[in-house]
Amino acid sequence: MRITLTSVFVDDQRAALAFYTELLGFTVKHDVPLGDDYWLTVVAPEDPDGVELLLEPSGHPAVKPYRDALVEDGIPLLVLSVDDLEAEHARLVESGVVFTQPPTDIGTAVLAVLDDTCGNLVQLVQPKPEAFAAQ
Template sequence: MRINLTSVMVDDQSRALKFYTEVLGFVTKVDIPMGEFRWLTVVSPDEQEGTQLLLEPLGLPAARVYQKALFDAGIPLASFAVDDCHAEYERMLKLGVVFRGKPQLLGPVTAVVFEDTCGNLIQMAQV
């Protein structure tokens, strides 16, 4: 068994696509219109046949409540691996990304949390 698709809930798919591709560096894998929304996935440019990240529209009221509760509690919805957390932090800071602090060493991991412009907190981690 392996993970081939996971999702982040987003309040605006177009804004999410712009952030996840232009800022984070993912590439669009699938973009299919589905009524007022889209089946919209991105992947790592280094693993284009790897796990897809679905930019899932917030369609249900319960999803909005869940997303807001996580955000308000400071809990990241997802964690993305990087080779150099400090370098990515500096690069993304220059692009206007809002961080919840600076990269910190947490045992064997260096990590920092940022806002994805779509209602989520995302952790960036270097092992």
């Protein structure tokens, strides 16, 4: 068993597509019209056959209170790994991305949290392999 698809609820699929591709650097895997919405997935460019992220419409009535509670408590809905968090943070800030938590060293990793402009907080994490080497 393996994960092939996961989703993040977004307020506007086209705005989310722009954010996740133009700012975060993902590439489109599927963009299929389904009535008023789309089956819209993105992937990491270095792994085009890897895990897909579905930019899912947030129209279900349970989504808004769920996401609002997460944002209010500062809990990211999505975690993305990066190789160099300081560089990604600088690049994204320069592009206008708003961070709710700057890069923070937590011992086993460095992490930061950004607002994806689509209703979610997204955590970027750079694991420290040396933190797990002794275990």
